[in-house]
Amino acid sequence: MKTFLSVCLAVLAFQSTIVYAAQWDLIFAGQLLAIPGEPVANEQSVILKDGRVHSVEPGYIDPQSIDRSASDTLEIHDLKDHFVMPGFIDGHVHLTVYMASNESMNWVRMSEADFAIRGAKYAKDTLLAGFTTVRDMGAFSGDSIYAIRDGINNGDIIGPRTYVAGHTISINGGHGDITHSYKQSVADAIRSAGICDGVSECRKVVREQIRRTADHIKLTATAGVLSESAAGLEQQFFDDELKAIIDTAHLMGVKVAAHAHGAQGINAALRAGVDTIEHGTFLNQESIQLFVETGAYLSPTLSAGASMEPLVNDPNSFLTPIQREKSEMALTRGKQYVREAHNGGVNIALSTDAGVIEHGKNALEFELLVNWGGMTPMEAIKAGTINGADNIGKLDELGSIEAGKWGDIVAVKANPLEDIAVLKNIDFVMKEGEVYLNR
């Protein structure tokens, strides 16, 4: 008994000597765009504690002036010759997908493990391009995308903070049904769990995504460019099915994003209360009015359109005649519609559809929002930071360098307000105070 007591006392004595040690980071920023949309400040100090922004102070402060205990650690990051800004947010990626010419064969051939390993690589490529947060907008297979999200959160693999939709919700034979033209036995074997027809089935598949811990719901309101379907680019779900999906998700506090190209489908989804329209290619004046009324976001994914250009121009590319016709329509329109939406006051969040484009090339979208979308470089950066955070519903944690938010910080050696294209070559990436790239 005496021995037991002395052991207990020894443990207590040991525990009382364990002191909590904080990790401090101090960034010296030559130029700092702390809050996109507000002015740039020169020679600033960004102080982080345990991965979150503690404060932003003018001038290069004396590290000794940080009020910390002796056991705390402090790391100094000298970015005096850099332009420093918040980490980027991509509102539309597919981390387990890469639409190379043989992707339809991969859907049959690849296992969940293959998708997870490939997705882990794409996640790393995305983070190293300066994108510290992404929304995954639908996986064709089951568990891998959740494993990637959770693996990143647990620190087992490297990647951006990832919010996932799980399976894309689509009608039978619709854009999210990958089994077009497959023989029946193969279609039965690989059909996505997100397929639904009618109000009751659609409620059920939404609840199944939420049960599997989906962060948001993705539905395909209209046909799509690359699906092997000649049904054009218009509405696919009926109005009552759209409303059933959106209401079911909202009832459980989950946002809904709708893939939509044709105006009829865009407007039906907006009227049904959707939170974001993905692509939005053929939006019209009524759409713009509905966007403004509802406050819904537009995720343009111009990069996906731009990536189609060489494939459309190459008569020997893998595009089938159906895909080619739809790609040509979308490409022409892609150079105009964001300008119309932007001028009409629509909320726009940067989105790429990475997976259709190469993962890690996400910053191309900044350039396209300027060149095709008519935005200023500052507006484009805002679309990829503050608007992205608002779009996800995480403006209190992400999107700017302000006290209390996550220490997600990127830097380049040139000024992106003078040449937006410099964002394609990021020199410094920090996520939650951890440095992943420092060239």
Ligand SMILES: [Zn+2]
């Ligand atoms: Zn997509």
